Amino acid sequence: MAILSGAEIFVESLYCEDVEVVFGYPGGAVLPIYDILYDAEFEHIMPHHEQGGIHAADGYARSTGKVGVCIATSGPGGTNLVTGLATAYMDSVPVIAFTGQVPRAMLGTDAFQEADITGITTPITKHNYLVQDVKDLPRIIKEAFHIAKTGRPGPVLIDIPKDVLTDKTEFSYPKEVNLPGYKPNYDGHPCQIKEAARDINNAKKPLIYAGGGVIISGASNELRQLAKGATIPVTTTLTGLGSFDERDELGLGMLGMHGTTEANLAISNADLIIAIGARFDDRVTGKLEKFAPNAKVIHIDIDPAEVGKRVNVDVPIVGDVKRILVKLNKVVEKNNREAWLNQIKEWKLLDSKQEESREDKKLSAKPIIEEIFNLTNGEALITTEVGQHQMWAAQFYKYTKPRSFMTSGGLGTMGYGFPASIGVQVGNKDSAVFALAGDGSFQMNIQEFATIAKNKIPVNIVILNNQYLGMVRQWQEMFYDKRYSSTCLRKREECPPDCSSPSSNCPEMIPDFVKVAEGYGIKAVRVTEVEEVRPALEEAINSSEPFLIDCIIEEEENVFPMVPPGGSLDKMILKGDQS
Amino acid sequence: MRHTVSVLVANEAGVLARIASLFSRRGFNIDSLSVSKTERDDISRITLVVEGDNKVLEQLTKQLNKLIVVHKTSNLTNDPIVGRDLALIKVTSTQNTRSEIMQIVDIFRGKIVDVASNSIMVEVTGDEDKINAIEKLLEPFGIKELVRTGKVAMVRGQK
Numbered sequence: 001m002a003i004l005s006g007a008e009i010f011v012e013s014l015y016c017e018d019v020e021v022v023f024g025y026p027g028g029a030v031l032p033i034y035d036i037l038y039d040a041e042f043e044h045i046m047p048h049h050e051q052g053g054i055h056a057a058d059g060y061a062r063s064t065g066k067v068g069v070c071i072a073t074s075g076p077g078g079t080n081l082v083t084g085l086a087t088a089y090m091d092s093v094p095v096i097a098f099t100g101q102v103p104r105a106m107l108g109t110d111a112f113q114e115a116d117i118t119g120i121t122t123p124i125t126k127h128n129y130l131v132q133d134v135k136d137l138p139r140i141i142k143e144a145f146h147i148a149k150t151g152r153p154g155p156v157l158i159d160i161p162k163d164v165l166t167d168k169t170e171f172s173y174p175k176e177v178n179l180p181g182y183k184p185n186y187d188g189h190p191c192q193i194k195e196a197a198r199d200i201n202n203a204k205k206p207l208i209y210a211g212g213g214v215i216i217s218g219a220s221n222e223l224r225q226l227a228k229g230a231t232i233p234v235t236t237t238l239t240g241l242g243s244f245d246e247r248d249e250l251g252l253g254m255l256g257m258h259g260t261t262e263a264n265l266a267i268s269n270a271d272l273i274i275a276i277g278a279r280f281d282d283r284v285t286g287k288l289e290k291f292a293p294n295a296k297v298i299h300i301d302i303d304p305a306e307v308g309k310r311v312n313v314d315v316p317i318v319g320d321v322k323r324i325l326v327k328l329n330k331v332v333e334k335n336n337r338e339a340w341l342n343q344i345k346e347w348k349l350l351d352s353k354q355e356e357s358r359e360d361k362k363l364s365a366k367p368i369i370e371e372i373f374n375l376t377n378g379e380a381l382i383t384t385e386v387g388q389h390q391m392w393a394a395q396f397y398k399y400t401k402p403r404s405f406m407t408s409g410g411l412g413t414m415g416y417g418f419p420a421s422i423g424v425q426v427g428n429k430d431s432a433v434f435a436l437a438g439d440g441s442f443q444m445n446i447q448e449f450a451t452i453a454k455n456k457i458p459v460n461i462v463i464l465n466n467q468y469l470g471m472v473r474q475w476q477e478m479f480y481d482k483r484y485s486s487t488c489l490r491k492r493e494e495c496p497p498d499c500s501s502p503s504s505n506c507p508e509m510i511p512d513f514v515k516v517a518e519g520y521g522i523k524a525v526r527v528t529e530v531e532e533v534r535p536a537l538e539e540a541i542n543s544s545e546p547f548l549i550d551c552i553i554e555e556e557e558n559v560f561p562m563v564p565p566g567g568s569l570d571k572m573i574l575k576g577d578q579s
Numbered sequence: 580m581r582h583t584v585s586v587l588v589a590n591e592a593g594v595l596a597r598i599a600s601l602f603s604r605r606g607f608n609i610d611s612l613s614v615s616k617t618e619r620d621d622i623s624r625i626t627l628v629v630e631g632d633n634k635v636l637e638q639l640t641k642q643l644n645k646l647i648v649v650h651k652t653s654n655l656t657n658d659p660i661v662g663r664d665l666a667l668i669k670v671t672s673t674q675n676t677r678s679e680i681m682q683i684v685d686i687f688r689g690k691i692v693d694v695a696s697n698s699i700m701v702e703v704t705g706d707e708d709k710i711n712a713i714e715k716l717l718e719p720f721g722i723k724e725l726v727r728t729g730k731v732a733m734v735r736g737q738k
Contacts, residue, residue, distance in 0.1 A: 118593065122600050127647040130593070147647060181589060181650040305641035308634075 001172055006134045006165040007032035010098070011040050013141040016173040019069050021045060021060065021426050023053040027073020028113060029100025032165035045426060045455060048447040050077050052419035054084025055445070057095050059420030061088075062406045063381055064427040065218070067149050068095045074102055075113030078159070079120065083413055086124040088155040090410025091239055092216060094148040095155040103163040104132065118159050126154030134167040139174055146177045151184030152303040153216060184302060188319030188327065196274070196298045196315045197331035203272035203296075205340045206232045209255065209284075212239030212409065213277015213301060213321050215402040220244065222325035223276065229329065231337040233344050235263035237278050239409040242399035252344070256284040257563045258391040261572060262347035264563065267292050268570035269343075275299045277321045280310040281410065290568030300324050350574075362554040363530055365389060365464050369396035371533050372434055372462070375541055380432045381424050383407065383417040385441030388470035390417075391559045393436045415444025421459040422451055432460065432541055439465040439489055439509070449520040452546040460540040461517075461548040466555045467502070467509045474558045478573075502555045517548040524548035581610065582636050583662060583732050586625040586643055587651040590616070594648045598625065601646065607631065607639050611664075611729030622650065626731045655732050662732040666710045667692070668701045671721030680720055687713045698723055 004012065010033055014022070021043040026034045037044055047053035050072040057068030072081050078099040088095045102111040118130045127147050129140045137160070144156040200206055214223050214236075220243050227234050227250050234244040235252040244251055255263035267273065273295045278284070285291040288310065298315040299307050307316040317324055369392055372380055378398060383406040384390040390407055399405050406424055408416040421435035442463055452459055473487040482500040490509045491499070517524035527536050527549055540547035561572040588594050595614060602609055610628040617624045629639060636654060643652045655662075672680055680699055684691060689703035703713055707730065714725065 119596065122593075122597055123604050132592075179647060182647045303645070305638065305645055309638060 001170040003168050004171040005032065005036075005168050006131075006137055006160065007036045009134065009137050009169070009171050010141070010160070010165070011036045012171060013138055013173055014042065014069065017067070017141070017145050019067070022069045022071060023047055023056045023060075023423065024071030024098075025050050025053055025073065025077060027077050027100060029074035029077075029102060029162045030071060030098075030165075032162065033071065033098070033100070043426070045422070045451065047419060047422070048450045049445065050080035051084055051415065052422070052445050052448045052451065054081045054095065054097060055087065055413075055416050055419035056423035056426070057097075058084060058088050058093050058416075059383060059406050059423030060427040061093050061095055061423070062091075062420070063403050063424040065216075065403065066094075066427070067145055068093070068423060069098070070095065071098045072100070073113065074100045074117075074162075075115045077113075078117035079115055081117075081157075082120065082124065083411075083415075085121055085155045085157065087408050087411045087413045087416055089124045089126065091212060091408065092153050093155065094153040096144050096148055097155060097157045099157060099159045100165070101130070101159045101161040104161045105163070107161065117157065121157050124155075125157050126152075128157040128159070130159045131161065131164050134164050134169045137164065138171060142174045143177050143179060146179070147182060151182070152213075185304070185318050186302070186320040186323055188300070188317045188324040190327070192315055192317045193324060193327050194331065196300075196317060197328055199272055199296055199298060199315060200230060200232070200274065200328075201333045201335070204337070205270045205343075206230070206272040206274060206337075207266050207270040207295075208232050208234040208244075209237070209267070209273055209275045209278055210234055210240045210243045211237040211276065211278025212243075214240055214243035215277075217277060217302075217321035218402070219277075219322035219325050220402045222322055222329060225329050226325055226332060230332050230335045231341060232274065233266055233341070235259070235266060237281070237284055237409070238394055238407060240278060241394060241405045242402045245400045246398045247400060249341070249345070252348075254394050255569070256281075257286065257565075258395065258559050258561065259563075259569070260395070261350045261561055261574070262344060264561070264569040264572055265347045265350075266344060267295075268568070270295045273297045275301075276325070277301060279306045282310075285310065285569070286563045287566055287568040290570070361530070363528060363533070363551060364554050364557055365392040366396050367530055368462065368464065368533050368537075368551055368553075369393060369436070371537055373397050375534070375537050376432050380404070380434050381406070381428055382434050382436060383421040383424055384436045385417040385438055385444070386412045386414045387438045387441060387472075388466070388474065388557075388559050389436050389438040389441075389464040391471075392464065395559075414441035418442060418461065419445050419448045419451075421461075422448060422457055425457050425459050433458075435459050435461045437461060437463050438470060439463055439467060439513070440469040442513070443511075446516065449517065449522060453520045453522050456545060458543065458545050458547070460537075461546070462537075462540075463513055463548070463550045464553050465509070465513070465550055466553050466557065467506075468555060470557075471559070473556070477556070477558070478562075478564075513548065513550040522546050522548055524550065526550045526552065528552045580630070580632060580656075582629050582631070582654055582656040583660065583730060584627040584629060584636075584640065584643075585653045585655050585732060586627065586649060587617070588623050588625055589648045589650065590621050590623045591648065594623070595625075597646055597648060598643070601642055605638070605642055607635065611727075613729040613731050615731065626729070628730050655734060659735045660732045661735060662706050662730050663704055664707055664710050664727055664730050665702070665704045666714070666725065666727045668703065668714065668717060668722060669724040670699050670701060670717050671697060671723055672699045673697070676720055680717065683713065683716050689713065
């Protein structure tokens with residue numbers, strides 16, 4: 001057996017795990033790793049902030065289903081990963097973060113760039129490790145990959161003191177893991193599956209509520225089989241978008257606060273909810289007491305702690321979504337449920353009724369997002385930041401396949417989407433990748449311009465620029481008497497303090513995104529008219545380099561439908577209700 | 580309702596911090612917690628007494644089980660168990676009260692473990708009620724200091 005240093009073991013272990021790419025930022029405590037990485041055979045991409053690195057690893061993981069790997073140094077390097085870890089934890093994304101740490105003898109002494117990163121990240125990782133002995137390193141890396149990608153996936157952090165990286169030991173990579181405290185249940189109880197099938201067969205108005213777990217489990221085909229076979233309409237959560245082809249007549253799109261009318265009405269009127277890989281998040285349920293008031297609930301999830309956490313469940317099935325659906329599909333009977341389907345069709349018309357074309361010809365989000373769908377035949381991989389543009393991206397693009405929409409659902413992390421798109425593009429070299437952003441969120445990780453420019457990562461950035469922190473502004477408009485406190489991004493010292501609407505006197509927004517992009521050597525155009533959208537998008541798609549389109553859209557457009565916070569899903573505010 | 584929960588955990592650094600952090604961030608209230616070695620070197624046992632309804636307890640158990648370091652969680656509340664608490668109580672004493680205190684301690688099968696000129700230290704073991712009872716009886720003499728281990732518990736017979 002070879003005698004290797006901790007840093008060499010790190011790299012060899014990543015080879016054993018078939019890691020293709022690592023997103024890492026160097027620093028003092030990880031110098032031994034970077035010395036070995038100099039000759040490593042996998043791709044290494046340096047972000048320009050550790051947060052960018054971990055979001056890129058997250059985007060890579062969500063879009064490929066593989067484990068995303070990132071590296072940061074000790075202290076601030078590690079603390080800069082915190083938002084990324086919490087983001088990955090909330091949405092169950094398999095990411096492994098390696099952090100450097102001060103040498104063992106200095107632990108606990110408040111040494112330079114020391115932070116207790118395992119202590120800090122305990123609540124936002126699936127598990128974490130502080131490596132105390134180089135002999136433990138291969139086992140810990142093996143366990144970390146196993147924990148990150150099995151069961152309900154999640155981020156794992158491994159903190160390695162610098163002297164562990166230089167210590168040497170005999171290296172052999174373990175074949176098995178031995179984790180007596182970690183035994184996810186995959187199969188689902190056969191009696192529960194039988195009971196679920198009985199309920200489905202008896203239901204008159206069943207509805208599937210599919211979450212990100214369907215995508216993680218790779219169960220889209222099985223979901224489709226269940227829905228089509230027994231004629232059950234499907235609504236998806238934000239992270240579940242793409243698990244079911246929205247073009248299908250059974251597809252209802254997203255549910256919840258900004259869900260479609262038909263999805264929310266279907267939930268409110270259903271007699272059976274089949275929740276699959278979803279967790280009844282408050283943005284989905286609205287007022288809990290009014291959520292699906294007439295329905296029995298079947299809940300399929302791999303995490304027992306999610307079952308019964310927020311909603312009382314009649315038939316809990318703990319296990320892997322795919323395995324359970326395979327079994328369920330064998331016992332669920334065919335059914336055409338004509339009356340229910342007709343009702344759904346009627347509800348679908350309600351949403352299309354509220355669509356109107358803008359009279360003032362001002363650009364809005366819808367035609368831009370729809371054009372992206374049209375020009376890419378729905379094959380684009382979309383990432384978003386958080387806010388209005390995120391909801392529009394969820395509403396106006398028709399998701400047809402899993403792993404095509406990467407967004408921070410649970411944590412709601414502004415600054416996620418642009419760096420995530422780097423990981424998505426690296427993991428899907430031939431795909432058209434679109435980073436949809438708001439003008440506010442985009443500035444949260446704008447430094448990653450440098451990463452895409454230097455590495456020629458051809459992501460297409462589309463900023464839906466309304467010069468506001470739009471979602472917060474929308475809430476201020478609706479619930480805070482239009483007091484636009486700190487949400488106007490054009491506001492300067494000379495502006496009137498009580499300004500509550502944009503006008504032609506408003507100052508220019510800072511920054512000019514086109515000029516910023518050009519400063520990084522990235523091609524960029526500004527779009528202000530509907531007619532300019534298609535040519536700009538075509539140019540972006542045809543270009544093999546990164547490209548930015550700054551779309552100046554209507555400032556005060558709101559996201560509808562909207563269920564007010566704490567309201568029940570059947571009481572939506574629709575577009576027409578605004579005035 | 581009060582529940583007694585036994586948790587078998589890996590005997591390694593940081594385990595208690597993981598469990599404490601889980602309780603604080605999920606808002607679970609702990610009445611008592613005791614950690615100790617078991618018959619196996621690699622496993623420790625944590626005995627918890629927590630307040631909450633069945634739903635709270637179900638979440639707590641499930642969240643504990645999600646921790647990789649937790650091997651097994653059992654709710655012992657409805658099981659036939661032996662549950663014990665140990666208390667050391669330092670009671671003010673004078674020549675006049677000393678023998679009365681010793682009588683009370685005797686009835687409760689406690690032990691006098693230290694005597695000073697103006698105080699007596701009492702050791703008493705038993706279930707919670709018993710310790711509460713002796714504490715109440717000793718109170719009038721003046722309790723200078725009191726320390727309790729928190730409950731440890733084991734299921735009777737084979738399980």
